[in-house]
Each structure stands twice: as structure tokens, then as C-alpha cells.
Amino acid sequence: MTGVRVLVGTRKGAFVLTSDGTRKVWDVNGPHFAGWEIYHAKGSPADPNRLYVSQSTSWFGQQIQRSDDGGQSWQAVGHEFSYEGIPGTHQWYDGTPHPWEFARVWHLEPSLHDPDTVYAGVEDAALFRSADGGQHWQELSGLRNHQSGSSWQPGAGGMCLHTILLDPTREGRMFAAISAAGAFRSDDSGENWRPVNNGLHSEGIPDPEAEVGHCVHRIAMHPSRPDVLFMQKHWDVMRSDDAGASWHEISGDLPTDFGFPISVHAHEPDTVYVVPITSDALHFPPDGRLRVFRSRAGGNEWEPLTDGLPQENCYVNVLRDAMDVDTLDDCGVYFGTTGGQVYASADSGDSWSAIVRDLPAVLSVEVQTLS
Amino acid sequence: MIRVELPAHLRTLAGVNGEVTLELGPDAPGVVTLGDALDALEARYPVLRGTIRDHHTGRRRAFVRFFACKEDLSHEQADFPLPEPVIAGSEPLLVVGAMAGG
Numbered sequence: 463m464t465g466v467r468v469l470v471g472t473r474k475g476a477f478v479l480t481s482d483g484t485r486k487v488w489d490v491n492g493p494h495f496a497g498w499e500i501y502h503a504k505g506s507p508a509d510p511n512r513l514y515v516s517q518s519t520s521w522f523g524q525q526i527q528r529s530d531d532g533g534q535s536w537q538a539v540g541h542e543f544s545y546e547g548i549p550g551t552h553q554w555y556d557g558t559p560h561p562w563e564f565a566r567v568w569h570l571e572p573s574l575h576d577p578d579t580v581y582a583g584v585e586d587a588a589l590f591r592s593a594d595g596g597q598h599w600q601e602l603s604g605l606r607n608h609q610s611g612s613s614w615q616p617g618a619g620g621m622c623l624h625t626i627l628l629d630p631t632r633e634g635r636m637f638a639a640i641s642a643a644g645a646f647r648s649d650d651s652g653e654n655w656r657p658v659n660n661g662l663h664s665e666g667i668p669d670p671e672a673e674v675g676h677c678v679h680r681i682a683m684h685p686s687r688p689d690v691l692f693m694q695k696h697w698d699v700m701r702s703d704d705a706g707a708s709w710h711e712i713s714g715d716l717p718t719d720f721g722f723p724i725s726v727h728a729h730e731p732d733t734v735y736v737v738p739i740t741s742d743a744l745h746f747p748p749d750g751r752l753r754v755f756r757s758r759a760g761g762n763e764w765e766p767l768t769d770g771l772p773q774e775n776c777y778v779n780v781l782r783d784a785m786d787v788d789t790l791d792d793c794g795v796y797f798g799t800t801g802g803q804v805y806a807s808a809d810s811g812d813s814w815s816a817i818v819r820d821l822p823a824v825l826s827v828e829v830q831t832l833s
Numbered sequence: 834m835i836r837v838e839l840p841a842h843l844r845t846l847a848g849v850n851g852e853v854t855l856e857l858g859p860d861a862p863g864v865v866t867l868g869d870a871l872d873a874l875e876a877r878y879p880v881l882r883g884t885i886r887d888h889h890t891g892r893r894r895a896f897v898r899f900f901a902c903k904e905d906l907s908h909e910q911a912d913f914p915l916p917e918p919v920i921a922g923s924e925p926l927l928v929v930g931a932m933a934g935g
Contacts, residue, residue: 521930521931522846522884522885522897523884525880544888
């Protein structure tokens with residue numbers, strides 16, 4: 463019997479939503495870690511019962527929780543994130559130097575092959591790795607120590623490393639994205655990095671086509687075609703066909719090309735989902751209508767998906783880590799809102815219904831397809 | 834014996850209900866410092882390391898305060914001697930999350 467487990471991180475705890483393969487009836491379990499901000503929770507592809515959770519507050523700092531039984535019980539593991547060497551400075555919002563300071567873990571990316579290996583993307587932007595199930599964390603400092611590092615500056619939400627993609631076909635290749643520095647690629651398991659932002663154009667920085675300084679919101683990849691990347695930038699939806707070496711715009715006929723998440727269909731590498739948001743000043747859907755847009759052509763041509771979604775008086779946002787897909791035959795698509803709804807589609811986005819409507823603001827949604 | 838009162842989130846994290854009691858031997862007769870109490874607290878509950886004092890600098894986190902005997906000890910150094918009633922166990926050392934909200 464197949465099933466689906468949806469891990470939801472919110473401003474006030476984590477929730478685990480489960481259903482069988484029909485995805486019609488859902489069990490809502492939580493809150494776990496009530497009152498704490500859960501920026502991200504994700505399961506290991508190598509062992510679905512191994513879950514990692516980033517738990518934090520501004521008051522008491524960072525914790526990492528681990529489950530070995532699919533979320534039935536939890537263990538606090540290592541939560542010391544020390545930058546390698548003397549961290550130095552990056553740019554502050556006003557362009558002045560600002561010391562690198564750890565704030566929180568935004569994203570946890572378990573290894574594709576080893577349940578005990580997991581990567582953490584943190585604010586201030588850096589990449590950490592644990593090889594012992596989260597007990598100890600070591601910085602992969604080649605990223606932060608890239609020659610451009612001292613010029614990176616934060617986006618409105620902080621200078622966060624929010625996206626980590628692992629190439630399933632090339633050993634050692636991985637991607638990371640940082641707001642507001644841009645996208646980076648490593649071909650040696652995270653030791654050395656290079657910016658991969660050629661083709662991005664961003665207003666609000668001195669050189670709109672600079673090597674770094676772009677506010678990349680999210681990158682997505684289909685595992686069968688890892689050289690093709692899709693990006694939701696602050697403004698602009700972009701595509702690369704050469705593993706980030708160059709990008710071209712695919713915003714096409716979207717009503718607005720501002721937004722946060724971007725996801726790829728589990729079985730159709732050219733089917734892509736975004737949630738257009740009015741603008742950087744207005745973080746809610748255009749006209750108060752919550753619409754997911756789907757392209758079946760790898761971009762440029764987009765169709766609104768509205769069946770089951772509120773089409774009036776809707777002023778929520780959908781954050782960058784808050785959309786994912788399952789891998790059942792008819793691909794399920796899921797996203798959470800800052801209004802506390804988690805919407806699910808069991809038919810590739812054609813129709814939607816809310817699994818749950820009144821959670822705290824949703825920060826992240828990750829989906830596990832269970833066999 | 835030192836009594837320490839933790840904020841709700843840290844009680845949950847440490848898996849304790851109510852106050853924490855710590856047995857401390859004074860470095861000097863009658864002297865137990867703020868740092869002694871926090872060291873002992875973290876030794877008994879390692880999960881609290883980094884939640885009250887920064888992992889790296891050892892400094893109090895910005896949104897955490899220390900009170901005892903109606904006094905604010907937040908800005909005292911680690912070698913600050915705790916008040917006699919705290920050392921005697923008649924008053925708790927309060928670890929407080931800074932007030933927030935409206």
C-alpha cells in the first residue's frame with residue numbers, strides 16, 4: 463500500500479500530514495515542537511523514516527531534531543554551527559561591512575544515498591554538512607570563502623542559503639542558492655564553488671548582470687534531467703539547460719513573474735509549477751486570487767490552475783520552501799500558505815483541496831512518497 | 834542547592850517540569866557565581882547549550898535575561914557572585930525570555 467507523508471514547518475511548530483495513495487483522507491499530527499519556528503523538515507531519500515527538522519527561535523537559537531521512526535519520536539541532535547576560521551564580513555543592507563553571524567538553519571538536505579549525511583543551508587549564508595546523523599556539523603567553507611563572499615548582501619529575509627540541490631547522476635555535483643547572492647555550483651562535493659548566474663538580470667544592484675548579487679528565491683531540478691534547472695528569482699522565472707552555466711527567461715505569459723517557490727512534476731520534466739505573487743512590495747496573489755501556474759512546455763506558456771483555490775479575497779503568500787510534489791502515478795502537488803492552509807492536488811494541479819486550513823503560517827512543505 | 838526557573842520553551846526542550854535544582858559546590862566558601870550556575874545547568878542538560886549563552890562567545894543571548902531576588906543580573910559577568918538567598922536555595926535564579934508581543 464502506498465502512501466504520502468507531508469512534513470509541514472510553520473511559525474509555531476511542525477505538523478505531519480499522512481494519507482494513503484488515494485490522498486483523499488488525511489491525518490493531521492502535531493504540533494511538534496510547539497511554539498518554535500520550523501523553517502524546514504525533510505526526510506532522507508535513503509531511509510524515509512529518517513527525518514531532520516530545523517527548530518529555532520530568536521530567543522533561544524537553533525536546535526536540530528531527528529526522527530528515526532517517521533516522526534513518531536524525536537531526538538535533539540547537534541546544534542552547534544561554527545564557521546570555519548575567522549568568518550570576516552559580508553555587506554550589510556547599506557553596503558557597509560557586517561560580520562558573518564549564524565542566525566538559523568533555513569534548509570536541510572539529506573544525502574540521496576546515506577541517511578546519516580545531511581547538508582544544512584544557514585543564515586548568514588553558509589553550507590554545513592553532518593556525516594553522523596546531525597550530531598556534529600562542519601562547514602564546507604569553500605562556498606562562503608569564494609572571492610565574492612565579502613560582497614554578498616542579505617535579502618529582506620536575511621542572508622540565507624535556502625536551496626540545496628544534489629545531482630543524482632554526477633557524483634559530487636551540487637547547487638546552492640543564496641538570497642541575495644545568487645546560484646552556485648560545486649563539482650567536488652562542496653569543496654569548491656563557482657557562481658552560476660550568467661544570464662540573470664536584476665534591478666536594484668549596481669550592475670544588473672553582475673556575477674553575484676541576484677536575489678534567487680528558489681531553484682528546482684527534475685532528477686532525470688539534472689542539467690536543466692528552473693529558477694524563481696525575485697523577479698523573473700528562469701531556465702538553464704546547461705547546469706547553470708547560462709540562464710534564459712521563461713516568464714512568458716505569467717501575470718507577474720515575482721514569486722517564491724518553483725517545482726517540477728514528478729514524471730514530466732518539462733512541467734513546472736509557480737505561484738505568482740503581485741510584487742516585492744505586495745506579497746500576495748494578484749487580484750486576491752490564489753492561482754498556481756503550470757507550464758507543460760518547460761516555461762513561457764503558462765496556464766492558471768484555480769479549481770478548488772480561493773478566487774477572491776485571498777491575500778496569503780507562498781514561501782520558497784513551501785511547495786513540493788509526490789511521485790505517485792498521478793503526480794500530487796502540495797503547497798502551504800502564510801495563512802495556514804496546506805493545499806493538495808492529486809491530479810497534477812488540475813484540482814485542489816485543503817488538507818488543513820488553520821495552521822500557523824506555513825514556512826515549508828516537503829512530501830515523502832511511501833511504499 | 835541552586836534552584837533555576839527556566840522559560841517554557843527551554844523546560845520543554847530539556848524535558849523538565851517546574852524548577853530545576855542543581856547541586857553546586859562553591860569555589861570559595863559561600864560563593865557561587867552566575868557562571869557556575871549556568872555551567873552546571875548546561876552540564877546537566879546539554880541540549881540547553883547555546884540556548885541561553887552563545888555557543889562561541891559564551892555571552893548571554895540577546896533575548897534572554899537573568900533575574901534573582903528582584904534584581905536584574907543580565908549584565909553581570911560570569912564571575913558575579915549569586916545572591917545569598919539563591920545560593921541557600923530560598924530564592925530561584927530566573928532565566929527569562931525577553932518580553933515580546935503586544
